[in-house]
Amino acid sequence: MAHTYVITGASRGLGLEFCNQLAARGDNVIAGVRDPSRVTLPKGVRVEPLDLTQDASIFAFAKALSGTTIDVLINNAGIYINHGTLAEFASEDLAASFRVNTIAPFVLLKALRLSMAGGLKRVVHITSELGSVSLNNGGWSYAYCASKAALNQIHRTISLELGRDGFTCVAMHPGWVRTDMGGPDAPLLPPESVRDMIATIGRFTQADNGRYIERTGQTLPW
Template sequence: MSTILITGANRGLGLEFTRQYLKDGETIIACCRAPDGAKELQEVAAGSGGKVKVEKLDVTDDASCAALAGKLKGTAIDMLINNAGIMGPAMEKQATANMDYAGFAEALNVNTLSPLRVTNALMPNLEDGKGKTIVNISSRMGSIGDLSATYGTAYRATKAALNMVMACLAIDLKEKGYTVAMLHPGWVQTDMGGPEADLTPPDSVSNMRATIGKLTKADNGKFFNYDGKPLPW
């Protein structure tokens, strides 16, 4: 069995990853900014027989990441799922001619800088793990090769930047045997995706888990659709 750390585990895809990996018998370190208010996650943890541990983590805060790393010192982590993310400003404020720059910067911090921040803080734990797998929940909206609209420019830019950061990390960690991958979860019925989306969280996550389960060292640095099909950069 493996130990998996998931960010943004209090709702949506993060909560569903927690539920599904728990059913497989994995140990989950489920992280979120406000554990006391994460009712559903706490209920999952309470019924997990100790397999799900809820930890406080603000991915945008260096001190919070360092505190978690200190608390987890000596705990091997086999897989890190960088799931926490935000859409950014209201869509009408994400146009190239009408940009909420403060909101853009906040989204860049959450979606791009924080996955690297968390990964680096937990690198000693990942070094001790056997899986050496880092999964980043990206978006097809970050694909320049698949760009057909400018809707959500700020969000698109943060995910494109995430892909580049993690592709660089993949090169840096290759000789250590890591697999770093980016996944598009599909258009999912979450708070971010909305009720009209194509996929339910269970469908998205079950497909992503199947894709993650098939990753090999040859997939290091690659970008995949939730169903395992390669995506253009």
């Protein structure tokens, strides 16, 4: 049975690979991208403009999907600003990272919540093990790590609220993937990472609500 997926950050990297694999197996895919005129996505994928730095764009995106029952929301979009030392740190980098990595996923979930009420009610936040406080060994972007840790905390909190309505909300680390963000030294290719994530999402039950996991379903420490 085909399901309807909404994917953010779908113009490249993991988001594009989600579109490729889900469309290939016959699911209905809605891709949110900043500029639809500049992307090439698989045949049948519905493309809508979505600028995650602007609440107005997020709510316009949700309005465009009004009347569509959404089964799975994959909050994939993110930015990485590579300032790994205190001397390099700039407050505007932190603000920009929180806007896209932390705030936008929950504004979008708020906007799409009613459209998900009749579907599978699965929400996947693509996070990172760099958002784990207990695994932090330093040397990474202050802004990225902080924004992903905040994403994990808000995810955990909202899962407690939406879980009462039958939602399954999961924060998922895709692994270190060879994308523009992950860089050329990453050991995983996007098809492998996304294949594993899709399989894991397909196995979700409500008992998974609130979890922080890696792509094959193993629990990560907060």
